Amino acid sequence: MTIWYGGDYNPEQWPRDVWDSDVQLMQRGGISLATVAVFSWARLEPRPGEYDFGWLDDVLDTLHAGGIRVDLATATASPPPWLAKRHPETLPVTEDGVRLAVGSRQQYCPSSPVYREHARRLVERMVERYADHPALELWHVNNEYGCHVSRCYCDVSAAAFRTWLEARYGSIEELNRAWGTAFWSQRYDAFDEIEPPRAAPTFRNPTQLLDFDRFSSDELLACYDAEVEVIRALSDVPITTNFMGFFKPVDYWKWAPKVDVVSDDTYPDPADPNSAAYAAMVRDLMRSLGGGAPWILMEQAPSAVNWRARNAPKAPGMMRAWSYQAVARGADGVLFFQWRQSEAGSEKFHSGMVPHGGTDTRVWREIEALGAELQRLSADQVGLEGSRVPAQVAIAMDWDSWWAIEQPASPTTVSYLEVLFAWHRALSSLGVTVDFVRAEADLSGYRLVVAPAHFVATDAQVENLAAFARSGGTLVAGFGTAITDEHLHIRLGGYLGAPLREALGIRIEEFAPPAAPDLRATGEGDAPPVPITGDVLGGDVLGATWAEFVRLDDAEARATFTEGALSGWPAVTRRASGGGAGWYVATLPEPDALARLAAAILEDAGIARPDPVGTGGALEVVRRGEYVVIINHGGDDAELNLAGTDLLSGSNAPGLVLPPQGVAIVPTDADG
């Protein structure tokens, strides 16, 4: 086995004579896998039905001759301009009715049968031609589905939406019930009266919005399915499509079972001190999507990206440190966008493995050094790749809830991702590895499950979470959880649903989110913090985002609000049950307080926190298989105190000094 190393390779941007030097340079850099043809449709099919594969044959043969394996894209991510010229109805339309034009990329309506048919036709040719190419390692379907166009409001999409709704609800009566159209005179008399949630006079029907989110995710998945069907008919090579971390428009829980290997594109901001912690959360999601199986980091930047307003380069060592973070959290491949930095086009300022400045550059030297290091690890058969990452704690994650809790006309403004990140970071900072799970999944493998802001919860999910608490698990429900069922109908009688109300011993009487003055109800303003207190929080601290009036039925308050009408009302509650417990947290405690609360809950759940592996720096510690990976994300040196020999430096770990961005990999049997 090997840890894949490589990147997107777009040789059509360069003259033929560059290709040979590319392969030589790839060999020098330890590259083992190249993603090819992601944006090649217009080159492969220069006009409808006319194909030019010769150059791609050449590319694949050249790579193969150099020993580079190929992740071959189906090239359908960006149709050629001729498609829009001949079929303008394939161009996507915004909710304001603006039809988007050619000239950038991904300009297709996901529901367009014309686009899908053209894409299938191309994929068929690709598979026929390359299914048996000796360089082929992986099929790469399309690219970053929905990255720019995930919602289309055109008439073609409208028709597809109606078909999808008819399949979901069966009858217009059932849809009317689910959407609550009795209110605001929205009752539909027939499916053909329904439109996508286009620009409207005011708030659009919430369930219509949610269904349009589901529909839109499904339509992209149908595009993927259509291509996969073509490939599977002719090829046994594994298939992937590259995910994009926590990407709101697409429900990856529904996609993950359909890929042979999960792969991910993530571009943390080097200028953001939270990026390493945020990236850790993304890696954990990718591992969880594949059910714990190894995944591939398909794209990251060698240094700066080009699409932020201001694009900082990665600090020296940062690319290596973040690459090992992915490996530590389950990745068996470390790839980049892109091999050679473009000379022209929209991404010319996106860094490349071979920069504008050539190989006498820091960026290339770091690329080359990491390639050599990974080759050595694979050659030494240390067995990191292919191994699993154990976790006793899980966070319930749910796209329906993400879509719904961020809708307008809600109690307050919540960033679902910020809430998730707060909890993931608090737990990770204690040295605990966290999986993500669906709330209806088998939770028996975990000792602690956290369900924060799980706004939309089916009866089955409510029961599953409650059963977990009843059967000895420790459940933490956060504010905003199980407010509604899958149709966005309120769970009446105190929210949460009866099983969870019982498991937690509480019900919620009224929301009381912090709010800022707004004389004439326009604009937003910042929400003020809410003071809370409690030993589990470390005393008097602040909460953010949310507050509410929680009634104790059969639980004890472990922290309380301390100001205004909320004063004395519970902010954190706990109900003991057979061996386990049900916690409820009615606000978002500030980071340090949340970490203290998380520590108390871990202790309550009987989960031992690992001993510190060193002092100084800012250490991320993750166990994978037989090893502990330690990364210093801080600005100062760290000194390790665990025994064993670091695979990377060959030094003995006790006393080993990790500089900023330093990494060590130490056998776990050496641990403590």
Place this chain on the structure above:
Amino acid sequence: MTIWYGGDYNPEQWPRDVWDSDVQLMQRGGISLATVAVFSWARLEPRPGEYDFGWLDDVLDTLHAGGIRVDLATATASPPPWLAKRHPETLPVTEDGVRLAVGSRQQYCPSSPVYREHARRLVERMVERYADHPALELWHVNNEYGCHVSRCYCDVSAAAFRTWLEARYGSIEELNRAWGTAFWSQRYDAFDEIEPPRAAPTFRNPTQLLDFDRFSSDELLACYDAEVEVIRALSDVPITTNFMGFFKPVDYWKWAPKVDVVSDDTYPDPADPNSAAYAAMVRDLMRSLGGGAPWILMEQAPSAVNWRARNAPKAPGMMRAWSYQAVARGADGVLFFQWRQSEAGSEKFHSGMVPHGGTDTRVWREIEALGAELQRLSADQVGLEGSRVPAQVAIAMDWDSWWAIEQPASPTTVSYLEVLFAWHRALSSLGVTVDFVRAEADLSGYRLVVAPAHFVATDAQVENLAAFARSGGTLVAGFGTAITDEHLHIRLGGYLGAPLREALGIRIEEFAPPAAPDLRATGEGDAPPVPITGDVLGGDVLGATWAEFVRLDDAEARATFTEGALSGWPAVTRRASGGGAGWYVATLPEPDALARLAAAILEDAGIARPDPVGTGGALEVVRRGEYVVIINHGGDDAELNLAGTDLLSGSNAPGLVLPPQGVAIVPTDADG
């Protein structure tokens, strides 16, 4: 007589078996009036021309059986989706040309003859069926006219606008003169060349904009008129439509004479410490619109709303305190949106009288308690309802001025409402009750009239205000007043118009609004304050928003600017005239300074300020009929010092302690 108590009742959202318990609960809560059928069109006419009134018969009968009176909506506020499906041209269009879709509410072009015809047809059926229903107390035409769609730029509206203009101006020459089209080559050769003020290369013609505002308000009023015509033909029951406080798009001065009773929907932000003062201003407008007659608070929230970015609940007692504020300022009804908090739809997070959590909740308990209290007041025949609220002071309020002064391409950025609020609040804080008036009205009933930012003034208005000052009244003109006539033509020679220039003894040489640097003329920036000084202001204070060079012709400066080129120029002027005086205020003094100035002006006008009724807290004091209503909006207890027995507590007022949100009602003969 009775003080109406109740709310919007939308039983079609709930199963039939809930309806009976609704009525029982209404009885328990002291409910006397329910607004029904506001959003029922799609249910009443499920397809064109096919009606289903059975369920509404049932609702009305059930309410009647329970002794609940009905405010019956005509159900035309939100057309069913089938109307848009069959007549897409009824959908409104934004100034950017976006046609708004079904899926929310109010998706109709106000000028659409198709919409109006469908609405009339429905109203006809409603009136035929229910004109003689014994539960019927009030007709509720449509709902919150213009709330989401007050301006439509479609071709149908364009044609209606041209018709309106032709009626207003008679000839294209007259329109060209009024609009000043000699400038910028805008001369129209025929009416059919005119468009609504759609998105254009730069500033649109100001008079076109103003006329489009007038037209749009008139078109909504024509919708109302069309329904009223149908009702009046068959029913003698009084008619209302619910206003929305200071609602910019609609000129309520033109509407008020056409309703039998003024009713109002107002949703002050519980998170805003200015809300009680702001709501007081709204109540005073509602009373003034009806010429002092009692009005109905048709909608307020039991606790939180759902349409702000962050929605704070009302603090305990706040709903009661704000309800009494409405009564004190002339309301004979206190109603809510809505009875039972929705389970689904866009307003499910808007609080209801019966919350999601049921009746074992603070919100319900407060609803029930207030209901009982109001019933007792009515039963005791204390005579609060039906009585009048006396005022010696009026503020001139004008929709034309509101529309015009907030246009772009003006001297500076002014919020008309903020200026009005500053003056209303300053006067109210001194215990003085304020009416709102039109500047052309008979002002002889007042001793003091304030005309702030009355940008657009007809010759008649200029003369009327000047005559008031000439005939012994005290007139205060604020900056921005009478800059133009009704066509937005400048009043040359010093602004204000000759009669006002004479009455005030001043003319304005040049505007000098405070401005922030802006290197390349993009963006806004905040306006810096302008220092002013004067005994009437309490010394050296700050002004905001506006400044100018005022020339004294026959007036004395009572305050001056103190910095820059303005230094030494008058900021406040006074000219004495036969028994009265004309004041001019060239900036917006900070709140405390404005209150001091208002006190000086009251004294000058010979208006006695009432003695303080207590100490501590933050007391609102209003006289209605034979009573003084006292409300403590502060965070601390107040102790009352006036004699008499509080109707609510039965305690003697002297020494009575009003906690935060506390209310007392004391007979005026006990006053002093």
Place this chain on the structure above:
Amino acid sequence: MTIWYGGDYNPEQWPRDVWDSDVQLMQRGGISLATVAVFSWARLEPRPGEYDFGWLDDVLDTLHAGGIRVDLATATASPPPWLAKRHPETLPVTEDGVRLAVGSRQQYCPSSPVYREHARRLVERMVERYADHPALELWHVNNEYGCHVSRCYCDVSAAAFRTWLEARYGSIEELNRAWGTAFWSQRYDAFDEIEPPRAAPTFRNPTQLLDFDRFSSDELLACYDAEVEVIRALSDVPITTNFMGFFKPVDYWKWAPKVDVVSDDTYPDPADPNSAAYAAMVRDLMRSLGGGAPWILMEQAPSAVNWRARNAPKAPGMMRAWSYQAVARGADGVLFFQWRQSEAGSEKFHSGMVPHGGTDTRVWREIEALGAELQRLSADQVGLEGSRVPAQVAIAMDWDSWWAIEQPASPTTVSYLEVLFAWHRALSSLGVTVDFVRAEADLSGYRLVVAPAHFVATDAQVENLAAFARSGGTLVAGFGTAITDEHLHIRLGGYLGAPLREALGIRIEEFAPPAAPDLRATGEGDAPPVPITGDVLGGDVLGATWAEFVRLDDAEARATFTEGALSGWPAVTRRASGGGAGWYVATLPEPDALARLAAAILEDAGIARPDPVGTGGALEVVRRGEYVVIINHGGDDAELNLAGTDLLSGSNAPGLVLPPQGVAIVPTDADG
């Protein structure tokens, strides 16, 4: 010769009887030139093909009788509403597809053949009628080209864009190469597949964007050319069109050779303390566009404008001081918009020479006084007008670079104008006069050339700049310079291009712009400053906007970055060459530091800075012809110390006190 004095005169806004008093007042005010008919199309051609010139005959005759010369506009800047009514396709369309409506001004697609034909037809009539009018001094073509509509995305424009592209590239292959369409599958198979850069899913092709900027500027120029062709056929009177300072949409370098005299409209913000310095830069550009020839300040405001959010008036004296600034920097005319302040329309709050308040106003008195003063200067034949402004220093300025460096998907967010202004201001503050030049121009007349942010550089430009440094000149290249060639293809191997890399002795390895954290890559945030140090900067100071890793090949570091990964890397470099030097500046030092750096560079270039002419105040000092003009922009008095007699006051300059906004004009032979 005379210094022209006057303004836009729009008598069609006023009754006929005002015209005579206008001319009398103009005579009183010393007015010599009036711009007429700018917005008169709808009046001159009230319906298609029907002309009404009688009133304009009257206007010109009346002016002529009063001795006022006429700058006669072709009246094509704003078509009458009937054009849009009859030819809706002449209305411009935004990138989102919104067709802009009549009702403001300039509502035409610059590429519209229908508009151009109608315009030509009108111009033909105008020239036929007025070519020989005795009052005619100047033709004023159109007005502020592109001011509101500089980019049109309609189908007519799309076709014109394709034609323009075909002419530029010859073949679709060449376009594909230039645009780099091999990336993102953008390859065009035929010109008819190309669209303007309309709203698209994500970043549009950068070269397409740049070409659309070039095309759009050219299309406006073609409109101008079309009118000029008509005029030249029948008239020898000189022609101008009014520029708008640094106006991004239009490349004035291409326009300037086509006007007989450069004229400019500039409206510095009186509320901005930077305005005088910024206006100085604009004046220098205008002089430079005409190759040093005198130009005309065609429009400035007598006091306030009306189109900012908040519009401050000019302080007393400011209008006069800024007028002399224009004269000092090469203007032979000082004109205003507009003569009489409008009574109606979108610019009624824009100040006029004759204000709303009439002639008993400060504004009129200042207008009148300046008119008298300028008349006296002309009468005394002091010879200021017509003379040249000498400069040894030039800044390279380039519209392609402006368009390109502000595109999205760039290394960071740069305001091209802010960078230019920083350098201009630093040099001007040292008493040095600066020209603007094209980078390919003959630079031999200068000793120092600064090329900041010259992002797009052709091979010829790169070579020309390098040759300047090689041949004894002092060249300063700023960050962002010569990153790409004219197709926006990266200059590989270290940016800058080989000749400049050699001349400067450096290459750039990687950009490292300061950036703020952004967890999920949305929003912008402010860029933090970057600490730098160096004697030439005055020690430890801060840089802004940009930073990068610069490699020294054959240069010395004169300042360095001091933090993070950049620590120790060069921030300012210098390479000596035969008599001259090549400096490179990798960030934007804060103003004081940049002034110190500029002083060091001036010394290095052997350019003597003039001695201070006084103490106190904030003095602008410019030499024009035989005179030094001194203006005090500060808030305090200044005392002059140079010898000679001030032309304006007649006082001896040594010891002369200049109050705030004061001006003195002293013969240079008196200097030092």
